[in-house]
Amino acid sequence: MAMKKYLRERFFPHIWCPGCGHGTVLNGMLRAFEKLGLSRNEVVMVSGIGCSARITGYVDFHTLHTLHGRALAFATGVKMSLPGLTVVVPMGDGDALAIGGNHFIHAARRNIDLTALVLNNRIYGMTGGQYSPATGYGCLATTAPFGVIDHGFDIVRLSEAAGATFVARTTTYHVQEMSDIIGQAILHEGFSVVEIMSQCPTYFGRKNRQGDAVEMMRRFKENTTPIGSRDKADNPDLIERGIFVQKELPEYCSEYQKMMDQAMKGPSP
Numbered sequence: 001m002a003m004k005k006y007l008r009e010r011f012f013p014h015i016w017c018p019g020c021g022h023g024t025v026l027n028g029m030l031r032a033f034e035k036l037g038l039s040r041n042e043v044v045m046v047s048g049i050g051c052s053a054r055i056t057g058y059v060d061f062h063t064l065h066t067l068h069g070r071a072l073a074f075a076t077g078v079k080m081s082l083p084g085l086t087v088v089v090p091m092g093d094g095d096a097l098a099i100g101g102n103h104f105i106h107a108a109r110r111n112i113d114l115t116a117l118v119l120n121n122r123i124y125g126m127t128g129g130q131y132s133p134a135t136g137y138g139c140l141a142t143t144a145p146f147g148v149i150d151h152g153f154d155i156v157r158l159s160e161a162a163g164a165t166f167v168a169r170t171t172t173y174h175v176q177e178m179s180d181i182i183g184q185a186i187l188h189e190g191f192s193v194v195e196i197m198s199q200c201p202t203y204f205g206r207k208n209r210q211g212d213a214v215e216m217m218r219r220f221k222e223n224t225t226p227i228g229s230r231d232k233a234d235n236p237d238l239i240e241r242g243i244f245v246q247k248e249l250p251e252y253c254s255e256y257q258k259m260m261d262q263a264m265k266g267p268s269p
């Protein structure tokens with residue numbers, strides 16, 4: 001398999017539970033790199049802490065496994081010092097939107113050229129199934145035995161409102177679509193967010209009686225629909241997939257370089 005060149009095989013077997021969606025995201029992401037013809041040396045992958053964040057351990061790029069919620073802060077530093085590199089940031093929904101929520105909205109607002117992958121399993125997987133900002137009203141979690149009473153973020157709408165210039169949603173069931181969208185997100189010059197609905201059968205699935213991984217992926221198939229489809233008009237509860245935002249705005253590192261060039265010239269007479 002051509003993608004093997006991107007893997008650090010010495011770190012396998014991986015730590016993910018059987019049926020975890022995060023391995024499928026790793027697969028889809030590597031297919032995107034392969035299609036874009038990116039070499040291992042051109043890519044930096046930065047993550048925080050979580051089952052999703054473990055992805056950086058398994059790929060043979062330049063990788064940083066940092067602090068929970070702080071991946072985008074580290075990634076911002078990397079991108080600003082070496083803007084020619086492709087910087088990809090895989091995060092869990094907790095990592096990105098709870099402890100990391102502030103970094104997330106400000107990275108989006110700056111439109112810095114990073115690709116944020118939010119692996120949304122609607123739970124804190126690594127620490128035992130606590131609820132996250134994406135769990136959703138009424139769902140069960142270790143820390144919500146009677147059901148969550150706060151409302152979940154809509155990651156797509158949050159990203160768009162914060163200023164991200166590329167925003168998409170896909171799922172682990174739709175692997176080809178996922179890989180294609182990740183590729184487009186990487187090519188986009190600006191802050192890109194790809195929400196990937198991913199199954200955690202061990203915690204979200206078990207607590208909410210959603211069945212095994214196959215059953216959870218069947219739900220992704222049945223409960224989602226491409227943006228603007230007729231099905232959505234008939235069934236407003238369907239979750240839309242696809243690219244919601246794709247627009248050009250000045251990118252942060254380019255603007256910063258222009259300012260530096262101006263400063264080097266000194267004040268205008």
Ligand SMILES: Cc1ncc(C[n+]2csc(CCOP(=O)(O)OP(=O)(O)O)c2C)c(N)n1
Binds near residue numbers: 095096121132
């Ligand atoms: C500063 C800090 N706070 C809390 C933790 C504990 N912790 C580690 S991973 C995690 C949440 C993981 O959930 P998520 O980011 O959604 O990723 P998943 O494991 O579900 O992929 C938490 C709370 C930590 N490592 N560091």
Ligand code: SF4
Binds near residue numbers: 019199
């Ligand atoms: S706890 Fe959940 S998110 Fe973590 S590896 Fe297991 S299935 Fe995946």
